[in-house]
Amino acid sequence: MNLIEQRIWDYLDGTDTPQQRELTEQLIKADPFYRQIYEECKSFNSLVYAADQDEPSMGFTRNVMERIDMEPVPASFKSLIDKRIVFGIIAFFLFTITALLGVLFYQIxxxxxxxxxxxxxxxxxxxxxxxLSSTYINIFLFIDIIIGLYLFDGFLRKRLKSK
Incomplete structure (x- = not known):
């Protein structure tokens, strides 16, 4: 988009300053090129405002939620993990711990x-x-106070939000 179009769009939208608005009005009246671009932008603007906004039907949300309810529920993680693998890992660690304790007690x-x-x-x-000079201690305490105030603020915000 060039400078002329930008100036005309600002004029149509009303986002320009009063001085720029006067200058643009004078240019539209005096210059045929400005007038042509102004008419094109104005017709496009009126087409956009005249277009109907598509809105979903009243039952759209209800229909979507019903379809979501009809979808199969994904399997939980408990059914995806083979219990034999879990018991194998547990048995390995129990055997390792028992062997280490046995070796420890045997060598005593x-x-x-x-x-x-x-x-x-x-x-x-x-x-x-x-x-530990007094400067370092003061810096440490200052940082601790700032962290404490930050955590206290978070606690109060959570408490306020829950009410």
Whole structure:
């Protein structure tokens, strides 16, 4: 679509400014090319508005819903999955877990004394002042507050929508 047609369509639709409207009116009156395009656009516009809008019949929705009800219901997933495969997978995992527990209990030395001594482990010292300055803590708390407010807003919106 060129500039002339766009200007005339804006004129016909009434979406142009008053200054553009005056200029377009003057061009339509003065220029035969503008007048010809104006007449074509105006006749097309009147044809479009004169065309009847097709509307479905009153029982259209009812007929469509009845046809949908007549369609066969698809089979559920329970009937699509073979139960033997499911039981095979369950048996495999139960056998594997039982075998691992059997090997574990077989390798335990049951003859040890009843006392149990925990080995001593020394944890390395951790200087948290290098990593946790007040700036980092403030940033972390700020982000937590924003996330909390977002979740609280979602909760309130759900609650409001359910009422």
């Amino acid at each position: 030395d049951w003859s040890q004394a009843t006392g149990f001594k925990v080995p001593e482990l020394m944890m390395p010292t951790f200087d948290s002042s290098k990593y």
